[in-house]
Amino acid sequence: MGDRIHHDGVLIVGAGLAGLSAALSAAPRKVLLLTGAPLNQGCSSAWAQGGMAAALSDGDTPELHAADTIAAGAGLVDPAMAALLAREGPAAVRRLAELGAPFDRTVEGGFAQSLEAAHSRPRIARVKGDQAGREIMEAVVRTVLSSRHVEVRAGARLKGLLQDAEGRVCGVVVVHNGRPLEITAPAVVLATGGIGGLYGVTTTPAELQGEGLALAALAGAVIGDPEFVQFHPTAIDIGRDPAPLATEALRGEGAKLINASGEAFMAGYHPDAELAPRDVVARAIHAEIAAGRGAFLDAREAVGAHFPEEFPAVFAACLSGGVDPRIQPIPVAPACHYHMGGIVTDAHGTASLPGLFAAGESASTGVHGANRLASNSLLEAAVFGVRAGVAAASETMPGPRALRRLMTPDLPQDALQTLRAAMSRDAGVVRDAAGLDRLLGQIDQLEAAHGRAGPLVAARLVASAALDRRESRGGHFRTDYPLSLAPQRTFVTLPEGTPASRAA
The missing domain is CATH 3.50.50.60 (FAD/NAD(P)-binding domain)
Structure with a gap:
């Protein structure tokens, strides 16, 4: 015990x-x-x-x-x-x-x-x-x-x-x-x-897998808006896990997003171009990569030789992947960044x-x-x-009482990697019902094999609420429901595992 x-x-x-x-x-x-x-x-x-x-x-x-x-x-x-x-x-x-x-x-x-x-x-x-x-x-x-x-x-x-x-x-x-x-x-x-560790590509420590969120949900706490995951547009795409980050401040300093042909593409997606909201920039980069054109952050003119002193973390990360951002565009891709x-x-x-x-x-x-x-x-x-x-600090403990343990089993590493790949594929920058149904089926299989592990509970919260929200809004984009409806938050309580109520 x-x-x-x-x-x-x-x-x-x-x-x-x-x-x-x-x-x-x-x-x-x-x-x-x-x-x-x-x-x-x-x-x-x-x-x-x-x-x-x-x-x-x-x-x-x-x-x-x-x-x-x-x-x-x-x-x-x-x-x-x-x-x-x-x-x-x-x-x-x-x-x-x-x-x-x-x-x-x-x-x-x-x-x-x-x-x-x-x-x-x-x-x-x-x-x-x-x-x-x-x-x-x-x-x-x-x-x-x-x-x-x-x-x-x-x-x-x-x-x-x-x-x-x-x-x-x-x-x-x-x-x-x-x-x-x-x-x-x-x-x-x-x-x-x-919950970055639930995704195959993340900018956060991989050990962050929503364990606190999952345990609170299993205890009966109300969970809000789990479907809304922010994908940072410009993770440095050099094959690292977690992916290093090219801070948004680079675009604030004038860095441009270009494709493999050297064409700046953001103005075609939003009038604010590089300074558009993160979800817009992430989807634009996702679309360019999906179309085979690639995506790069070009800071050669905006920062150039000043990289080592102005953005040392980005500079070091790029060099570790064989990219010198002073003279080369930085390959970028969206990555899970914030919940x-x-x-x-x-x-x-x-x-x-x-x-x-x-x-x-x-x-x-x-x-x-x-x-x-x-x-x-x-x-x-x-x-x-x-x-x-x-x-x-103002809380006081009630008198002696019987307590129950609310525990979650560990998820083996191979099962976690299966989950991470499925989350990136089906609950990522763009989503649809077919993918979310497939993801929930994958979570069902993993739970049947390994129990209600914390990462699986957290992933189900995201996937179920994303499937229920039949619109596109902010970080949640459904290709099958691209329009926005009246704004309503999602509130989830378990054991149902689906949105129990919504309030404006």
Whole structure:
């Protein structure tokens, strides 16, 4: 059965920016932070290149930032949540700078800000060009490790939740040092990241397979908008898994998308060309590749010789694949990058089950809608991570009660690779009923052979909701239903596994 310990404080699973932000804001309440990988590894936050969007300049306002967020989200953004994110964004960036995140500065000492797709103003606070995620995380990790109220336990892999008869989440089951360990706590914050590892081509750590999302769903939590997956248009196509990323900031600096004949093609797909919303750019690149014309990001003129100092991560990734972006166009392809869906929460990270909170990419706050605005992900992790930590710190544990283990089996590596290929093929940039039916049949077969493993539960949530949404909107594009209907969010509860209700 393993051991059981009680933590009289906040229990956080996941050590990306959302989890770390929650840990810091829960003070002075004790925090136990669980992570499967060492700190600053195995999380998307550390890999983020673009930066953090926030209205930090004189020519910008939170209202404009919120409006851009709402426009990008294709009718499904909660306006109140977007306003909250944009309003608290500048303070979040300044707070991280105070912790030591070395944001790029202007000669006057302000935040240097760049332009990215679908933003009406330059508002991306960057670090050393494309080093934002790594540098921000290093500063936050240093702070967490020096905080006396936080205990970090690395090498603890989430395997289950502990739940009482009334549905309250009272703890987790992890595998630590090869042994199962039950940890009870008054509040559990799931900051377990996205679902990139469910796809054959992803820009995120491959270990992010929706385990927290799946366990929350199996426990009965409401899941929001699981069909909406964002595919970054410009993963560097050099055969690596995960695929390295060519940040959107390159297009903000003037890089052009061309085909193998050297023709710039984006103006034929959208009037904003290279700065069109991500879903539009991803589908355009997908179409060019499918037509046999190929797709390349040409930054020779826009960046050229300045690559090593302006975009060191992109430069190093390209060189590792035999491409010198100073003198060659970069081969690119769409890749799974971000999950707009997740565990439904309110503005304080509170999920629909008592005792359960969620933050970051594993949560669905309603702020991203059908298509996340560029560089809003680190911002959401910081803003809503803080809020979840504050709220979770106020929870108290009910009296003694019987608890049940809600566990998922492991999925063997060969079965996971089968699933990843099927998800990329049938729940990718473009979808249709035939492909989604085929995918659900594949998931049925894998579940029959291996049980209700977490990756299969998460994949079924995506596929079922994508099949049910008979329209195209944001990151979800159906070739058999290319038009958009009245905007409605999807809310899913298991065990049904299909959308139980929709609300405008």
